[in-house]
Amino acid sequence: MAGAAAVDVYVNSTLVAPALAFGEATGYMALPVGAHTLSVRAPGAEGDLASGNLEVTADGRATALIGGDAEAPAVSIVEDVVSAVDETTSIFMLVNATAGVPVPATADGTALLGDIAAGESDSTLLEPSEAGISVEVGGESAGSTALELPGGVYGGVVYTAVAVDGADGVEIVQLPSV
Secondary structure, three states: OOOOOOEEEEEOOEEEEEEEOOOOOOOOOOOOOEEEEEEEEOOOOOOOOEEEEEEEOOOOEEEEEEEEOOOOEEEEEEEEOOOOOEOOEEEEEEEEOOOOOOEEEEEOOEEEEEEEOOOOEEEEEEOOEOOOEEEEEOHHHOEEEEOOOOOOEOOOOEEEEEEEEEOOEEEEEEOOOO
16 A cells, blocks of 8 residues: 555565565566465564465466555465467556456557456456557546556566555556566
């Protein structure tokens, strides 16, 4: 949530992201195949504010999100759909982590993804183009956020955006492309 204090992120009790602030993201991290515990703590604290389980598979990728609010943070895991990504095809994934606002995505005015309900995610394959991607928000937070895509969409890339409840309504957080 916007305005929430920074947190330390741990994987299996190892600090991997110190003082991670709202809207910030780490790069993807390679983890060994198997079960892992993802924990969120106040910087320098011992006790967990929230934790979640992450099952790593040999060919899989996942995005871990810290959501909820300052009083009740929560860890959620979203499986990334990357099996169709190759040198000429990329993927765009949109996660709706809001409390209840449906969120669609467009590319130069053409629908990419329909309304994604709160707590859900969806993805679509993209061909390389110079088109931009915008995430639309309805309701009281109506507006559009253009993702930063220098040069457009390239093949072989995973583009991810997350809709979250911010201080002034819904905000779109773009994760680092990989």
